[in-house]
Amino acid sequence: MIRPGEEAEVADAIRAASRPLAVGGGFTRGLAGDGERLSVAGLSGIVLHEPGALTLVARAGTPFREVEARLAAEGQRLAFEPPDLRALLGTAGEPTIGGAVATNASGPRRVREGAARDALLGCRFVDGTGAAVANGGRVMKNVTGLDLARLMAGAHGTLGVLTEVALKVLPRPEAAVTLRLPGLDAARAVAALSEALASPVEATGAAWAGGDALLRVEGFCATLPERAGRLAALLRPWGRAEEAEDPWGAIRDVRGFAGRAGDAWRLSLRPSEAPEALALAGGEALLDWGGARAWVLVPPGTDLRGRLGRFGARAVLVRAERATLAALGRFPPEAPAVAALSRRLRERFDPRGVLNPGLMDSPGGGG
Amino acid sequence: MEMPPPSPSVLSRRGAIVARLREACPGGVIDDPAETRAYECDALTAYACRPLCVVLPSSTAEVAACLRVCHEEGAPVVPRGAGTSLAGGALPTADSVVLGVARMTRVLEASREDRLIRVEVGRTNLSVTAAAEPLGMFYAPDPSSQLACTVAGNVGMNSGGAHCLKYGVTTNNLLGVTAVLADGTVVELGHGSGEALGLDLLAAVCGSEGQLCVVTEAALRLVPRPEGARPVLLAFGSAEAAGACVSAVIRAGLIPVAIEFMDRPCIEACEAFAKAGYPDCEALLIVEVEGPEAEIADQMGRIGAIARGFAPLEIREARGAEEAARIWLGRKSAFGAMGRIADYLCLDGTIPVSRLSETLAGIAALGDRWGLRVANVFHAGDGNMHPLILFDANSEDGLRRAEGLGADILRLCVAMGGCLTGEHGVGVEKRDLMGEQYRAEDLEAQMRVKDAFDPGWMLNPAKVFPLQASASRRAA
16 A cells, blocks of 8 residues: 655655556545555645634545544534445445545535535645646635536546645534434425425435434524424424434434445435335335435345436445446446546546546446 | 637638528527627626627527537637626637527426426526525525526626525536537536536536536526525724624624625715715624524624624614615615726635735735725625725726736735635636636646547637646647
């Protein structure tokens, strides 16, 4: 494993690479390919935290829990609450802030506060030629030039290796209340979640798990009970909402599927499509983001995309045996014109194909 | 400001190109020089150039057909929304075809369940929100030109507005687009779920100033309309106190929907014009919070308590709709009020909120050095400054000196850890200042994205990237 301590050493390692590298931070997301590992974990440390400007800048390898602890000490947090998939995937290691950004890993609060890419204000990265690049900055409004930072978010290291990220942070509310509506099928649950999300109660979590629709509201202690009351009233057509223990960490990390046999897929859908997609998928399911994200557990080797029909192009295979991953690919095929654009970008940012090559490709071509 | 010379071969084939475009876009081609004049500039009126011709397609298919013709003819294309750009984003060159989307205004779909609206991008920003009204929802980014500006321009420039602190800018509210590449290929980017599964190409397109493709349809995120909103006016004895109060409010865990800042020159001009009854003070803040009545009252209490730590001259909380309107009246008429007393150049740099007072002092010092007055009115919550440089356009070197001071102020913003433009875009206006913020390698990386989308460099030429940096690509 190559473990540089400075950005210049990342550039050296990339320039010296004659074969594909498996780029990562803590390698907790089960995405590493066969090549020699290049870890940014050695590029660690918070560079700047300005609570009054809602800004945090950290080197890419900074452990996520270190970022969380620093922010918590000032009553703040990263709103996008990235999932920790170690239990689901059976991986070890330390999740990093750079890994969260590179995979655009976003938890339940995304439904209101946006994804990792929405919090990203700027970054530094080293591309496949070894050139160090800065893009964006550390301010909330910035339209100076093309937005490469958000392009890097979710690129899984295939365009460049993140070395530093600047993020918008938000206040940590004083209190949270979760309401549970038991005994709903997916269609009724999505209807209830949609009603809540289209109403001004500012729900920061909207999920369906084990037949329960779950909604979270957060705010100041003085006014939160009133808001939770309004939410409960709004949900009356679907039943009597009751207060529940905090389920959000388990939903975020998909703990319900951890340690259980089967392949784990995630789907991104319009909420209105979720009930139909789940019916086609079969298996056990969990909905987050008001139905815009589904997690599905199916028997090993299932070609879920084949079953899903028009929703097949929205399915990502997150956990499976190597043979299944090789046969089906993690990512769905893209439309040919979009795949061509992505390929042209990768050819320009990584002309030698050394940065996680093939990670986002589909075996059926494209990507 | 320099633009590259037009292509003689394109100019010489003007008649043939216009004829082909008439076939591609029946009834939508303007080539009479008296009429193309309306398209010679945008809201940056200091620069103007009549285009080869103008096309106004009515559908994505017509946009694609026009782009295929331009691609085959080697004619550059300048995409245009409503032409409200303050940065010259829609400024044509003499050999370019202006592609206006003003005829594409349909609402394609509005869904409360999926919390989105899909529109053709010639629709104005404000009329998107009007179309969402029956759903009890609205489209959050609200640039001050929202009555006129189009979704096309909003996507092109990644527009902001006064409410970004809470709701984000266009890129945070854009779910997907239909777009046409320079060679006429139609692509769908993004998805109604809001999540990209492959590379997030939508993120690169948003704010790309027409450099990558022509966007024709957009899926926009809708958010619920709040139960109510109320502003409070906070008057201070110094700009420093007002700036420090902004940070303290944010620090206390409050995210007001807007925090607007005005300094004395701006307040005085607004008072003379709009007579909103603003207090006599060095700086004021208008802080607006929203929600149900109990939460508004609670937040108002917190904001008042914080403000009292900065020796406020007055705390004026609106007690009703009329008082709220009066508090906003001065702010909303600020640009008109300044225009009455002088010509002005409106800047758009962003700085970290923590360096507000320092930057204001720096701007004042630069103004003294250039012998020009600067009034400040801006979105303080997110650090997006709009210094207004007052000058006399009729004096011989008025504009030149104003632009010189403007460049110095933007350099100051970058030195403070900020950026050249927060919401107006680079266009031609800040094109040659890009080197202040980005090194050659940084610009090279951005230009590679353009290479991938628009290999011939035919879309919106000679904008965003310094001419020298892009010269070899444009010549290729």
